[in-house]
Amino acid sequence: MSTSDQLRDEAERCLRALAGDGARLRDDQWTAINALVVERRRALVVQRTGWGKSAVYFVATRLLRARGAGPTVIVSPLLALMRNQIDAADRAGIHARTVNSSNTGDWEQIFAEVEAGAVDVLLVSPERLNNPEFRDLVLPKLAAGAGLVVVDEAHCISDWGHDFRPDYRRLRTLLAELPPGIPVLATTATANSRVTQDVAEQLAGDDALVLRGPLERESLHLAVVTLPTAAQRIAWLGDRLGELPGSGIIYTLTVAAAHEIAGYLSDRGHRVAAYSGQTEQAERLQHEQDLLDNNLKALVATSALGMGFDKPDLGFIVHVGAPQSPVAYYQQIGRAGRGVDRAEVILLPGREDRDIWAYFASLAFPPEPTVRQTLEILQSTDRPLSTGALEPHVDLNRTRLDMMLKVLDVDGAVRRVKGGWTATGQPWSYDRERYDRVTAERRREQQTMLDYITTTTCREEYLRRQLDDPDATPCGRCDNCTGRHWPADVTEKSTTQARTRLHRPGVDVAPRRMWPAGVKDDLGVSGRIPPTLQAETGRALGRLTDIGWGTRLRALLAAPDTDVPTDMLDAVVRILAAWDWPARPAGVVTIGSRSRPRLVTTFGRQIAEIGRLPYLGELTPVGDPTPRRHNSAQRLRSVWHTLTVPPDLATALRTTPGPILLVDDQIETGWTMTIATRLLKESGAQSILPLTLATPN
Known part of the structure; x- marks a missing residue:
């Protein structure tokens, strides 16, 4: 031998x-x-x-x-x-x-x-x-x-x-x-x-x-089911989940959607659990084991459950919302059917998918002036700066700042050392051409994903060609090859139940409790926000990332200034009726808005009228409008001097014996609401109950 x-x-x-x-x-x-x-x-x-x-x-x-x-x-x-x-x-x-x-x-x-x-x-x-x-x-x-x-x-x-x-x-x-x-x-x-x-x-x-090698997966049976609304999509899933073989994964694009869908399916009697990067580690491990042991019908998961999860007998993968890349989609569906003869792979695309893709695209590599500013800050100091110390000086949120520093580290412009980051002094050029090409590639991938949804040809062959598989041929198994498509009918009872679940109003909004680092020198605040200047836990109608209210709220906030739609107002009234506040509000105040003054003011006045509460007035915007900021320190600086309490409102606050319902259109970072609360409390308000239409997540 x-x-x-x-x-x-x-x-x-x-x-x-x-x-x-x-x-x-x-x-x-x-x-x-x-x-x-x-x-x-x-x-x-x-x-x-x-x-x-x-x-x-x-x-x-x-x-x-x-x-x-x-x-x-x-x-x-x-x-x-x-x-x-x-x-x-x-x-x-x-x-x-x-x-x-x-x-x-x-x-x-x-x-x-x-x-x-x-x-x-x-x-x-x-x-x-x-x-x-x-x-x-x-x-x-x-x-x-x-x-x-x-x-x-x-x-x-x-x-x-x-x-x-x-x-x-x-x-x-x-x-x-x-x-x-x-x-x-x-x-x-x-x-x-x-x-x-x-x-x-x-x-x-x-x-x-x-x-x-060839990327064919002989066990996968691919299909797309197109339904017009989010309620119909998850109702369809609730009706059909029991028909899917074995146990599997239901992928969502956002954390909020994972929890919403898991809640609805649980209400329908299915054994499911939500899983995301925000799930506690011990709970994630337990959920993984429960799926491995077939104690769950499905995990409703973000892409946090992806590479490496090994369960050969997964019988199905369902996506509620399309990933923005055919390559990412093929990677995720590859979890199924490794040890079984047949696995169902179903995509339920939504019109809101593009909005979510646009959000992820906004997290691309920052523009050159922002990068140069960061390098100048590091070069101007003789000690390492942590990401937290850099954040107040750079208009990026923590995630994007950390990603940018890692790329600069790889490029040799900065180096991570004990205590933070330092500039190396090595020449560095902004590779605009490459970043633009990558961005263009992302847009191309998004379009090919949309084309996958509507294609009438073999679905597996289409995906394999996107991965440049030279052996891609028609699979003979997908819905287009066989002509056997999943029925798209949904019972009215299921749709109503799903719509009720998705449009269940009310999201808790926790107040800010700590001032951001790096603002003590110019704003004079640091550490914990005194309880006497904090708001109570507030309420929002919904999250912008929800698959229920999210689509409506995104459209409302993107449209020209208008009144709050009647059904949204009715939902807010239900939130107020269910709010377990220690004491009933004694008055309503709105936060003056430059972008949507009609929406915010009429919203506050309508709430006051429905609740038979006095409308006390509005915090007045002052100074020039500031550009949108992306991290806590920058955002706090931008709103610190932009609101004032007019004299008549200050007088009303001192004579109002009870909590104030403070109304705005959305709470994005929470700092506008924090400063508004501080101003109102310093003017005599007893306590503040924030109320808003939308919050990011």
């Missing part, structure tokens, strides 16, 4: 230990393993979900460790994925450990085990790559002693991909600094030709071995 045959035989035995006695290596799996173990090359494997990409790196690990190599270091994006990988490794006799933000107390012990040679696989979250201590003290030792480096979900490296993550871009530096002879494997299930080329170039230029 040749050396190559002996190695393949050993690899087959490793695979059977991992996946069972009937497992056999695919040809491309063996090609990748041979390239890593024998040739010590760098390889990119682009294969469909369930193909066996993890088997490649676990088998290669066993073979390399048997030949005296160091541990495999896997960069993996999600904790759920890590948990599944560790379980799989243990089954194959591979000792795996992980370092991530949830187990910092175990790091010292884990690194000691690595040093002692007791760890075969170390899984690292990409965020660790730029933790200063980890990057400077731990990572160089790991890289120097690694037997294999694996980059899982490698499409995250490329900003052309649907799930670009700046932390992944640091891998290029890590890979460039690896000692010669350490093999590297990158894997993904969702990469078109542009992303594949980008990742391969970052791996090894023109020298990377690229193994790309």
Whole structure:
């Protein structure tokens, strides 16, 4: 038997230990393993979900460790994925450990085990790559002693991909600094030709071995059901959920929608739970386990339940709302049907999807003046600045600011150190052409997703062509291929029940309790807002991200100034009737609006008339209007001097014995309401009950 045959035989035995006695290596799996173990090359494997990409790196690990190599270091994006990988490794006799933000107390012990040679696989979250201590003290030792480096979900490296993550871009530096002879494997299930080329170039230029297979999923039966309203869509889901096989995932575009739909389906008697990035970690783990154990019919989830969740017998995936990219859609539906013969994949698109896409598009890389301003601030100080310290000086919210700093870090313009960020002084240019091309690509992807909804051709072939799969052919299984479409009829009873649920009025609005950092020098406030200047918990008719009131509220606030529609006013009256306030309001005050003065003033006056309360007047806008601001410190500065209490309102407040209902059209960041409350309380108001039509989330 040749050396190559002996190695393949050993690899087959490793695979059977991992996946069972009937497992056999695919040809491309063996090609990748041979390239890593024998040739010590760098390889990119682009294969469909369930193909066996993890088997490649676990088998290669066993073979390399048997030949005296160091541990495999896997960069993996999600904790759920890590948990599944560790379980799989243990089954194959591979000792795996992980370092991530949830187990910092175990790091010292884990690194000691690595040093002692007791760890075969170390899984690292990409965020660790730029933790200063980890990057400077731990990572160089790991890289120097690694037997294999694996980059899982490698499409995250490329900003052309649907799930670009700046932390992944640091891998290029890590890979460039690896000692010669350490093999590297990158894997993904969702990469078109542009992303594949980008990742391969970052791996090894023109020298990377690229193994790309067909993306057909023979178990998936794709369909689209188009219904005109959100109520009809979730009513249809409530009527049909019991017909779907096994258990599955219902994807939504927003956190609010996940909770609304889960609540409605629970009311209908279905065993479901809501799941998002805002769900507590322990609760997320329990929900995942309940789905794995088939104790739930479905998890109603945002994309937080995506890469890495491994349940081979998922019988269906339903999307209530379309993702903005066919590539992202194919990645999510790939969770289903891996271990069953048939899985239903249904898309329920909505007209509000484009509004949500537009919001996500607003989070793109900031304009050049904002970036330059940030660099100038960092260059002007001789000490590191934390993201929180930078935020008051840069007109970006925390999420966008953090993302921008990570990109600048990768580009070499800034560096994260202990205590925050510093400027490196290296020349940096704003790559406007690339950012514009990426933006144009996003718009193109959104249009192709809209075309997917209306296509009359094979749906799976359409998606596979968007991923540049050269083997894409008609599947013969989707609704268009078979001519068997899901019925779009919905009972009136179900629609009414769904509409009632979605249009259930009332969202709690918590008051601001802390002043933002960085405003003490110019505004004179810091720390906790005194309770005597805080509002009570308020109420909003709905969230702008709701699939119920959200669509109506977005349209109202985007339209020319007008009165509040009658049905919205009626819903607000129901909120007031159900409000469990300690004492009934004694008067109504409105916050003067430059953009919608008619809407706000008439809204307040109508509420006063219906509630038989005195309308006391309006806080008057003063000064020049300020541009919209994006973070707390900037927003607070912009509204600090923009309202005043007119004398007649001040007099009325001092003689009104009870809470004031303070009315506005929307509470966006909460700072306008905070300043208005402060002014009214300083003028004699006893307590403030905020009331608004809309809140962001």
